[in-house]
Amino acid sequence: MKVRFIANPTAGGVNRVGELTESIRRVLGAEAGFFEVKVTTEKGGAGTFAREAVLEGYDVVVACGGDGTINEVATALVGTSVALAIVPLGSGNGLALSLGIPLEIDGAVAKLKEPHRRLKMDVGKVCGRHFFSTAGFGFDALLAKKYNEGSLSARVRGILPYIPIAIKEFYRYSPEEVEIVIGNRHIEVTPFILTVANVPRFGGNAIIAPDAKPDDGLLDLVIVPEVGLKKSYQLTNKLMKGQIDSFKGYQCIRAEEIEIRRETSAMVHADGEPFDWQGSIHIRVLRSALNVLI
Structure with a gap:
């Protein structure tokens, strides 16, 4: 070999x-x-x-x-x-x-x-880029951008740098209304978190899509509605305990292809790597596109 x-x-x-x-x-x-x-x-x-x-x-x-x-x-x-x-x-x-x-x-x-075992793993594709864990379009995309820009994250890795960033940006963040198109279904939402997951975890103990599977031919679209400060603590607690699907307003929709339409340019991340995107965002799954030894 x-x-x-x-x-x-x-x-x-x-x-x-x-x-x-x-x-x-x-x-x-x-x-x-x-x-x-x-x-x-x-x-x-x-x-x-x-x-x-x-x-x-x-x-x-x-x-x-x-x-x-x-x-x-x-x-x-x-x-x-x-x-x-x-x-x-x-x-x-x-x-x-x-x-x-x-x-x-x-x-x-x-x-x-x-x-x-050789897993025939699905792969996500967003705006021409591959992702293997998650792609995000809400507050998590903003956090990814600020984390990559931050001087603290350059010196200290892990969850620690996220804490001051999340607190600071929470008060500045203003969710925008988007239209989600899945087949003939149109959904208008103003999400705090808008994430497409191929696997359950963001990283560490943060589980965003508890039932996501990397080999089912589907992506899990997670929608968490806009939250206030008090609810944000509850949301974080449930996220870290793997119970986010019990958070009020949480939605998870499984699909092969997803389109996100918005009026303004968007901050997007693919596996934590942020980038800006103008126009509609297209996401799709590539079935069994990667061999992984597990």
């Missing part, structure tokens, strides 16, 4: 490449096959290494990092026979947690030597 590990040295705020390399030697040293480690030095580097691996005939590419690194690597593998494996080194690790992949390096690396 020919395997390429692609490691992001800044994932999770700590360089764990040495620990990863030692784990590969220790756990896979006696295994038949070719294993190499590529370390990214710039944004987009993980995707470049993954595309090269496809062209060079690798069997498995292992994304070693957070959800951003995984997105880069997995995007290069969509529609190919090359399988994705994951060593979660990020702060949220939403996809790894949703797929039941161990968070410990040794445990994740050992998946390559154990009898493993």
